[in-house]
Structures are given as C-alpha cells and as structure tokens.
Amino acid sequence: MTEEVKRVFAFGKDANGNNVTEGNTNMKPVLGGKGANLAEMANIGLPVPPGFTISCQTCMEYANAGNVWPEGVLDTIHQYREDLEQRVGKKIGDPKDPLLVSVRSGAPMSMPGMMDTVLNLGLNDESINGLIAQTQNPRFGWDSYRRFIQMFSNVVMGLDGDLFENAINVKKAQRGVKDDTDLTAQDLQELVEEFKRIFSENVDPDQYPDLAREGVAVFPQDPMIQLKLAIEAVFGSWDNPRAVLYRKKNKIDDNMGTAVNVQTMVFGNMGDTSATGVAFTRNPANGDKEFYGDYLVNAQGEDVVSGIRNTSPIAELKHTPGLEEAGKELEEVFVILENHFHDMMDIEFTIMQGKLYMLQTRVGKRTAQAALHIAIDMEKEGLIDKKTAVQRVEPEQLDQLLHPQFDKNATYDVLCKGLNASPGAAVGEVVFSSEAAVKAAEEGRKTVLVRWETTPDDLAGMIAAEGILTSHGGKTSHAAVIARGMGAPCVCGADALHIDADKKEVIVAGTDVVLHEGDMISLDGSTGDVVLGAVDLVLPELTGDLDTILSWADDIRELGVRANADNPEDAQLARDFGAEGIGLCRTEHMFLGDRKQIIQKFILNDDEEIRADCVAQLGELQKGDFLGMFKAMDGLPVIVRLLDPPLHEFLESPRALDVEIAHMEEQGAPAEEIAAKRHLMEQVDSWSEANPMLGLRGCRLSIVFPQLPKMQVRAIAGAAAELKKQGLNPQPEIMIPLVAFESEIETLRATAEEVVAEVAKEEGVELNIKIGTMIELPRAAVIADKIAAHADFFSFGTNDLTQTTLGFSRDDAEAKFLPAYLEQHLLKRNPFATVDDGVAELVKMGCEKGKAANPALVCGVCGEHGGDPESIMKFAKIGPDYVSCSPYRVPLARLAAAQAALAK
Known part of the structure; x- marks a missing residue:
C-alpha cells in the first residue's frame, strides 16, 4: 500500500521489544491528536500499549459514502489486527488467553469527552474463562465482561445507560453494599447474564441481522463483529449532537473526521496494585507548577471521569502501598513530556499490577489565568521563547479576565x-x-x-x-x-x-x-x-501576567490597535487597556438623552432661525463632549465620525404615536391635543424610508443639511484649539461616512477645511486636522484610488460593508436565515462576527488602490470585526495599518495582532 492511500498505522513495539511505530506527533491531520501522540510517546520510549490507528480520512470516506466502508479497508484492518496479535502474543477472542483491546476516538483538534470509546473488546462467553484462568482473578474477569457489555450496548447499540445502572443498583441493594467494588465475582457474573438479557430485549434484531438468533438479538460473541461495529460507532460519534455543537462553538472544521485507535487493553481494575487516572503536568486552573490530577485504585478510566467514586489527588500516588514505584515513574514521565512537547500536558494512564502504561497525552486545556502563568513560567524556564509564549494564550480567553x-x-x-x-x-x-x-x-x-x-x-x-x-x-x-x-x-x-x-x-x-x-x-x-x-x-483577577504577555505581544505585532469609544470614560478605559487611539467615535450617541429634544426640534421645524438655534445649542454640547474625549486620549489620534444614521432614528415611533392617538380618542382627550399629536405623526411619517440603511444618512445627510457637519467640525476644531491653549496635544481626525462618489468627499472636505481654518484664525492656534472617510460601500472600495486623492485616511466600516456586499440586513439575517445557513454549512462563519472573504477582498482592494494613489494614506478597520481574532488574522495579511474595537477587546486585539504577525 502506498503512503498516499495508507489508512492504518501501527504504533508500539513488536514481540522483540523493537519500536515499529509508523507515525509521529506531526501527523495529527491523519492520525488524530490521540493517535499522533501515542505514536510520539512510543517513539520517545514511554510505555505505550501497542495498537494501530485508522486514519481520519477513512472516517470521512466512510461517512461520505453513506456509512459504507471504502474498498479494501476492512481487509487492511484485519491485517493490522493480526499483526497486533503477533506482537502481543495473544489473539482476540482466544478462549485460553484472550487479547482485549480498547477502541477510542481521536480527532485532529482536541475534543475532550465529545466522542465515544469502547473498552475490553474481545470478551465473550468463552474468552472470559481464558481471562480468568490467566489472571487467577474471577472478580476482575466478570467485572471486565460486565463493563464491556454495558459500554458496547450504550456506545455501539445506543441503549440507555440507565438500564444497566439500574440493574447494578438493584444488585447492590440485594447484597446490602454501597459501592460497585463491594460486589463479588458471583454478583458480577449474574450481572453479565442480566446485561445480556437487557441487550436482547432492547436491540432490534431486524436492524442488526448479524446478531439475530431465532428472532432475538444476541450479544455478539464473534470478536470480529464486535470490532467492526465498535469502529463504526466511533466513526459515527464524530457527528453526534455534542460533538457537532462543540465543533461549532470552537470553529473546528466538520470535514476533519476522527481517527480510531485500537489498542491493547491494560487494566487498572486488577486489585490494589492497579489503578487508573487523569493528570496534568501543571495546575490547569491557576498555572502553578505542580502535578495535578486524580486517580482511583482498582478501577478503569470511566470510573475516574464519571464521578461515581471519590478519587485521590495525584500527589498521593507515590505514597500508596503497591503503587509507589509507578507513582515515581509517572512523575518522571511528566517531566519527559513537558521537556519534549514544551507545553503543559494532559495525561491518561493506567497502572496494571504495579506497571505504568501511558494511554494518552495531549496539550492540556487551561483557564486564561493559567495560560498566562504557564506561558511566562515556561519562558523563564527556557522551554519556550517569548514568541511561543504569546502564541500559547487564546485571545478569546482574555475575556475571562476582564469581566x-x-x-x-x-x-x-x-x-x-x-x-x-x-x-x-x-x-x-x-x-x-x-x-x-x-x-x-x-x-x-x-x-x-x-x-x-x-x-x-x-x-x-x-x-x-x-x-x-x-x-x-x-x-x-x-x-x-x-x-x-x-x-x-x-x-x-x-x-x-x-x-x-x-x-x-x-x-x-x-x-x-x-x-x-x-x-x-x-x-x-x-x-x-x-x-x-x-x-x-x-471579579476578574487582573494579574501582572497579563501585562507581561501583552507587552511581549506589542513588541511582535505589526497592526496597530485602537478603540471604538463615544465618551471620555470609555476613551480612558481604552487607553488603560493599551489602545493607541480612537478609531471610531460615533457622534450619534451624543445626540440622545436630554439632547434628543433639540435634534427633534431641528428635524421637525422648517424655520431656519429655530434650526440655527438648535444647531448652536448642539454645537456647545458637542464641544464639551470632544473636550473630554481629546483630553483622555491626549497625544493620540481620535477619529470622529460625523453624524451617520438617518434622522428618523431620533424621532418617535409612528406606530407608538398611532397607538397613543387611539388611546387619546378613546379617553376623550381635547380635539386640539389629538390634532397636534396627529400632525406630529404625519411629520414623523414624512421622514420614514423604505430602506433607511440605504437612504438619507451618512454623507448624504451632510449634503442635504450642511449646517450639521459645519456645527460638528466647529465643535471638534474648537475643542482642539482650547486644549492646545492649555498646553495639551489633541489629535482629532474627521471622518466623513458612507462615501460612494469622490465628489462627495471632495465637497465635504472643502467645507470641513473651511470651518477648521475659521476656528484656527479665531482662536489664534494652528490646527492640522486630518480628514478621511469610512469605506463601507463596495463602490468606494472599487474606486478607492479616486477617493484617496481627497482623503488622509480610510477607515473600513466592515459592519455596513458586509451588509452592502452580501445584501444581508444584519438584524434580520441573524434572526431569520443565518442559523439555517450555518447549520446546513452554506456558510462556515457568521459574516457579521468573522469577516467574509469577499468583504476582506474589498478591504484589500481599497487599501491597495488607496495607498497606490496616496502613499501617505492610513488605513484602519473599525467594524465589529476589528475585535475578532480570526478576522484580525485576515486583516494582518491584506493591508490595514490598524484595527479598532470596543475598549474591552483591546487586550484581545493586541494579542491576536501579535499572533497574526507570527503566523505571517
């Protein structure tokens, strides 16, 4: 079989003690994480029970063919099973000395507990006698057989696990004992018969003809049928609901598939010199350098994770009678694994009659606090460098530390x-x-x-x-x-x-x-x-570890990080979190509250004197807003977006007014009051638009009502002038929103420059205020070179750019059809959460064409995507100089930008 179509890989030693492993840790896409790391542990000489791994690609071939085996694969599995039997010197199902195997899943990306496992496979009514004869331990033999039937029935046949747990509880009640370990060999043998009866009563023989005997399903006695069905069940668990949900939440590709590891069983339930456990080489909760985990004496792996028995801390293992040497060896293995993988590792192990066996290792899951602490400690210890340390912390984890x-x-x-x-x-x-x-x-x-x-x-x-x-x-x-x-x-x-x-x-x-x-x-x-x-x-624990990692990230990243903030408090918070300026100040948020009455008066009056008075009032209030913003960000750029939303958003709801009028009429309100309210509703209705997102908003608003942008620019320039006189260094920049035509920015820039010049002359100060635009329409990206001739900066508003590029209404899409698109895999990501490739291409085009026409042009991204690590990874490759995000996501963006630079 050629390497290109190789579907099964051996790991472990042969009968002479020679390593015959065919894989390594770099083969996770083929062998899955578990199989690759079993191979790696075997390669570095750790005690790994031998076995073989069926590839992830085989899983997907099987699934994509409607659960039909690819040609020749079952024959290959049969050859590797025979090879394993030869290496171990035992045969599966042998009535005198049976080989028992585990059948475990193992995806390329860690998915702990999401898929299925079958243990003790190979036992039947004959081989149980051989197991008992070889171990001279009837209780162990019957305990292993009842576990196998129970697990096989649940995992492979889909029977309710409570059917078997209830039978165990009945047996314990009959015997007057509390724990499973108190049941005798006779009790367990009786449970085996009860379990087989439960199996026959609950499995449909028509669905499984290989198991049918006289119209009744019989627990399979043929080990080859057991193995085939178990492998198929583990393949099938790739698409069980919890695995699908886990992949969706963790953005894992559904097409990876899972490998299946068939491995020689070792037993932690062979008495007081046997045990099983799960451990971490460091504390995954806080990152402390200590051996962390649990173990159980005389138990199998599912006993540890199921919580049915009280476990002991891993630190006690080397002090437990009969397990001392294995406990010391395990601690040596911890050190070997950390030194080899250069990370905190998660480990599963079994001790069988005093001998240690390693069943799994993988990079351990950890809290944000632990991730930071471990990364810094390992850098100090020389296990990793600073670049690697920065890559060890998931940006999304930082949210745990900030809220x-x-x-x-x-x-x-x-x-x-x-x-x-x-x-x-x-x-x-x-x-x-x-x-x-x-x-x-x-x-x-x-x-x-x-x-x-x-x-x-x-x-x-x-x-x-x-x-x-x-x-x-x-x-x-x-x-x-x-x-x-x-x-x-x-x-x-x-x-x-x-x-x-x-x-x-x-x-x-x-x-x-x-x-x-x-x-x-x-x-x-x-x-x-x-x-x-x-x-x-x-409350979150903001430790010095976070500052350390972020300072290392700042030394690495190439993208700048600014914040979206609309008030001095958020601006100061953003600065405290390391923002290098404000990438977006949305002035519409400054028109709410008590000020809403002023803007409403402006909108609903045609009298120019009244409108002028409203503008004057708003101008003074706006200047106060900008004084606070510029002072908080002194010396750093603050991009202020001129009024963007349609004016009807500042008005009452026509529907609410209609209801209010109906109530007034019902209650007999004076006719003149009703008439006034009806007139207001008619005025409000006159401002309504069929599609406000594409209506009178953005720069169009400034062109129709030029007094509004003039007022805002005067307030910006006035605040900057006042702070300059105080000896401060304000750096405001003016953003013209929703530009589609170069004539729009040309016209509005000229107006803004005229106002700035007026203020500078009046105040006797020099004002150099940059003027740019928000690129949020596809046409603007396509003609970016023409627009750049009139702009000092571009800020890509990827929220609206996504809407206008995809034709998706943001609020409606997520409620109406996006879930179906994601569920049916028509889209891999929500395009409003992670930037779509088509939108990213427009950003790239806008940056390239804009900078070609204006080499001094500064480009940034200020949509929600600016705080999404996956989007930041894309932006780092296509041209923006910075991203801007909410203040609480600034640390996340700083880290993600560094990781993006390292990925490049």
Whole structure:
C-alpha cells in the first residue's frame, strides 16, 4: 500500500521489544491528536500499549459514502489486527488467553469527552474463562465482561445507560453494599447474564441481522463483529449532537473526521496494585507548577471521569502501598513530556499490577489565568521563547479576565439560554424600559434591562443597567454591539422569553415561570445562560501576567490597535487597556438623552432661525463632549465620525404615536391635543424610508443639511484649539461616512477645511486636522484610488460593508436565515462576527488602490470585526495599518495582532 492511500498505522513495539511505530506527533491531520501522540510517546520510549490507528480520512470516506466502508479497508484492518496479535502474543477472542483491546476516538483538534470509546473488546462467553484462568482473578474477569457489555450496548447499540445502572443498583441493594467494588465475582457474573438479557430485549434484531438468533438479538460473541461495529460507532460519534455543537462553538472544521485507535487493553481494575487516572503536568486552573490530577485504585478510566467514586489527588500516588514505584515513574514521565512537547500536558494512564502504561497525552486545556502563568513560567524556564509564549494564550480567553463572572462554586439552574453576545455576568432586578433602569440606578438598585430588542433610545438605560437581555437579535444586533462597546454583559436572542412590556412581565416558554418587574435574575454573557434569582459573582483577577504577555505581544505585532469609544470614560478605559487611539467615535450617541429634544426640534421645524438655534445649542454640547474625549486620549489620534444614521432614528415611533392617538380618542382627550399629536405623526411619517440603511444618512445627510457637519467640525476644531491653549496635544481626525462618489468627499472636505481654518484664525492656534472617510460601500472600495486623492485616511466600516456586499440586513439575517445557513454549512462563519472573504477582498482592494494613489494614506478597520481574532488574522495579511474595537477587546486585539504577525 502506498503512503498516499495508507489508512492504518501501527504504533508500539513488536514481540522483540523493537519500536515499529509508523507515525509521529506531526501527523495529527491523519492520525488524530490521540493517535499522533501515542505514536510520539512510543517513539520517545514511554510505555505505550501497542495498537494501530485508522486514519481520519477513512472516517470521512466512510461517512461520505453513506456509512459504507471504502474498498479494501476492512481487509487492511484485519491485517493490522493480526499483526497486533503477533506482537502481543495473544489473539482476540482466544478462549485460553484472550487479547482485549480498547477502541477510542481521536480527532485532529482536541475534543475532550465529545466522542465515544469502547473498552475490553474481545470478551465473550468463552474468552472470559481464558481471562480468568490467566489472571487467577474471577472478580476482575466478570467485572471486565460486565463493563464491556454495558459500554458496547450504550456506545455501539445506543441503549440507555440507565438500564444497566439500574440493574447494578438493584444488585447492590440485594447484597446490602454501597459501592460497585463491594460486589463479588458471583454478583458480577449474574450481572453479565442480566446485561445480556437487557441487550436482547432492547436491540432490534431486524436492524442488526448479524446478531439475530431465532428472532432475538444476541450479544455478539464473534470478536470480529464486535470490532467492526465498535469502529463504526466511533466513526459515527464524530457527528453526534455534542460533538457537532462543540465543533461549532470552537470553529473546528466538520470535514476533519476522527481517527480510531485500537489498542491493547491494560487494566487498572486488577486489585490494589492497579489503578487508573487523569493528570496534568501543571495546575490547569491557576498555572502553578505542580502535578495535578486524580486517580482511583482498582478501577478503569470511566470510573475516574464519571464521578461515581471519590478519587485521590495525584500527589498521593507515590505514597500508596503497591503503587509507589509507578507513582515515581509517572512523575518522571511528566517531566519527559513537558521537556519534549514544551507545553503543559494532559495525561491518561493506567497502572496494571504495579506497571505504568501511558494511554494518552495531549496539550492540556487551561483557564486564561493559567495560560498566562504557564506561558511566562515556561519562558523563564527556557522551554519556550517569548514568541511561543504569546502564541500559547487564546485571545478569546482574555475575556475571562476582564469581566465579572459567575462564581464557579455557585449552584444554579439555567432558566433559558440565548446568544452569548457580550461577555461578563450581571445580577439585577428585571426592568422593561430605559427610564426604569435609569431611575433604579439613581436609587442605588441594580437592574437587568429586558427588551424585545434595544434601540438607540435605550442607550441611557443600557448604561444604567448591569446587563442587557433581549429575546430578539443576534451577536451583532444593536444590543450586542453597544453592550460590547460599553463592556456590559449581554444575552441576545433568548427566544424562550415572551415579553409584554406594557404588562411588565415575561412568560418563559417551556416553564411555569413568569417574570415581573423587580424580580431578580442573573445572566452570563459569556455562555448565554439566564438564571432566576441572584448568582454570586466574582471579579476578574487582573494579574501582572497579563501585562507581561501583552507587552511581549506589542513588541511582535505589526497592526496597530485602537478603540471604538463615544465618551471620555470609555476613551480612558481604552487607553488603560493599551489602545493607541480612537478609531471610531460615533457622534450619534451624543445626540440622545436630554439632547434628543433639540435634534427633534431641528428635524421637525422648517424655520431656519429655530434650526440655527438648535444647531448652536448642539454645537456647545458637542464641544464639551470632544473636550473630554481629546483630553483622555491626549497625544493620540481620535477619529470622529460625523453624524451617520438617518434622522428618523431620533424621532418617535409612528406606530407608538398611532397607538397613543387611539388611546387619546378613546379617553376623550381635547380635539386640539389629538390634532397636534396627529400632525406630529404625519411629520414623523414624512421622514420614514423604505430602506433607511440605504437612504438619507451618512454623507448624504451632510449634503442635504450642511449646517450639521459645519456645527460638528466647529465643535471638534474648537475643542482642539482650547486644549492646545492649555498646553495639551489633541489629535482629532474627521471622518466623513458612507462615501460612494469622490465628489462627495471632495465637497465635504472643502467645507470641513473651511470651518477648521475659521476656528484656527479665531482662536489664534494652528490646527492640522486630518480628514478621511469610512469605506463601507463596495463602490468606494472599487474606486478607492479616486477617493484617496481627497482623503488622509480610510477607515473600513466592515459592519455596513458586509451588509452592502452580501445584501444581508444584519438584524434580520441573524434572526431569520443565518442559523439555517450555518447549520446546513452554506456558510462556515457568521459574516457579521468573522469577516467574509469577499468583504476582506474589498478591504484589500481599497487599501491597495488607496495607498497606490496616496502613499501617505492610513488605513484602519473599525467594524465589529476589528475585535475578532480570526478576522484580525485576515486583516494582518491584506493591508490595514490598524484595527479598532470596543475598549474591552483591546487586550484581545493586541494579542491576536501579535499572533497574526507570527503566523505571517
């Protein structure tokens, strides 16, 4: 068989003690993580029970053919089984001295506990006698056989495990004993017969004709049938619901498949000189350099992880009678593995009658705190360099360190789940309106704002609340985007919540719970969990390890990192987290609250004097905003986007006004009041648009209402001038949004420059304020060279660029059809969370054409993708000079940018 089509690989030693392993740790895509690392441990001389690995590609060939074996593979497996029997000197199913094997999964990417395993395969009604004769241990033999039947029935045949656990409990009750280990050999032999009866009563013989005897399914006695069915079951577990969900959550490719490892069994349940355990070479919770894990004497692996028996800490192993030497050898193996893999390793082992065997090793999962600590310690120890240390920390893990979390020791029941839209945890009283949240905050009460979906009107309440919970919307909905920007916990799209804001109650589907205003709830924005009642929270532990890793990352990264911030508090927070400026200040957020009445007056009046007065008031308020922003970011660039959204967003809802008029008529309100309200509704209706996203917004707004951009530019320039006079160094930049034509930026730039010059002359200071644009339309990217002639910088607004490129409405897509696209694998990623390749190509084109026309042009990305590690990896290759993200994601982006530079 040629290497190109090789599907099965041996590992371990032959009968003469020679290593015959055909793989190594670099072959994870073929052998899976478990198979590759078993091969590697065998190669470096560790005690690995021999076996063979069936490749991941075979799994996918089998699955893609409708669970039909590729031609010749079963014959190859048969050859490798015979080779294994020759190496071990035993045969599977031998009635005198049987070889027993385990059949284990092993994907290329670690998926702990997601797929299936079968142990003790090869036992039947004859070989059990050989096992007992060879071990002189009837209890061990019958215990192994009952375990095999139980596991095979559950994993391979899909029978409910409780059928067997209930039988065990009945047997223990009959004998008056508490633990499984108290059952005698006779008890276990009787359980074997009971288990076979359960098997026959619950397996459909028509579905498994190989097992049918006189119309009844019989537990398979042929080891070859056992092995074939077990391998097929492990292949099938690649697509079980928990494995599919795990891959989706961890962005693992569904086409990788799992390898299957068939390995000689070693037994931890052969008495007091046998044991089994799981261990880590360092503490995975805090990163301390200590041997960490658990073991059980006289047990098999599933006993350790199932929790049915109390385990002992791994540190006690070398002090346990009969296990001392194996315990010391295991600690030596820990050191060997760390020195070889240069990482903290997760280990499974078995001790059989005092002899140690290694069953698995893989890079261990760890908390963010532990990841930082281990990376720094290993760099100090010389195991890795700083570049490797930076790569050892997952950027997304840093969210664990920057937000409050549920206490891991707390017990609670999840009421319902939504999307984990913004990390962190919150506890508070349910409120249904922004006003209620603000009032509660003024009274010192903590709240969770519960809405069908939030709107810009809810901003004050979102700021006042501890967290935000919506029944609608996705991870890039208004609630999610604003919450992430503020660092507030948010759970979106919890569709089990049926919210009646008028009645101030929530019916939770599938439960008998009805929430009312004032009821206490907790939510975890990192998991999407919603809990009835208060859960204890713990504050993040910001350690020096984080600063150390981020300083190393800053020395490596090539991309700059700025923040999206709209107020001085967020600007200061961003600076504290290492932001190198503000990449996006959205001024529309400065027009809400008490100021909303002013902008509404501007919109609804045609009188130029009234409008001029409104503009003057807003100008003074805007200047105050910018004074705080520029001062917080003194010496660093602050890009201020001129007013972008359609003006109707600042007006009342026509639907709400219509309802209000109906109530007024029903209650007999004065006719003149009704007429005035109706006139207001007509005015508001006149501003409505069929597609506001593509309507009167962005630079179009500035062209139709030139007094607005002039007011904003004057406020920006005025604030900068005032701070310059104070000896500070403000660095404002002006962004013109939604440009599609070079004539738009040419016209608006000229207006802005004229205003800046006026302010500079009035204040007697020199103002050099850069002016650029947001590239958020495909046409702008395509003609970037023409636009660049009038721009000092480009900022790619990838939120709107995704919408206009894909033709997806962000809010509607995530609620309506994106889940189906992702489930059916029409899309691998949510394009609003991770930048789409087509959108990235437009960013690349915009950067290249823009810089070709204007070599001094600075390009950045300020959409939500600027804080997504996978997107940052793409941006690092295609031309932007920096990314900009919410303040709480600045540390994550700094780390991701360094990893992107190393990947290049």
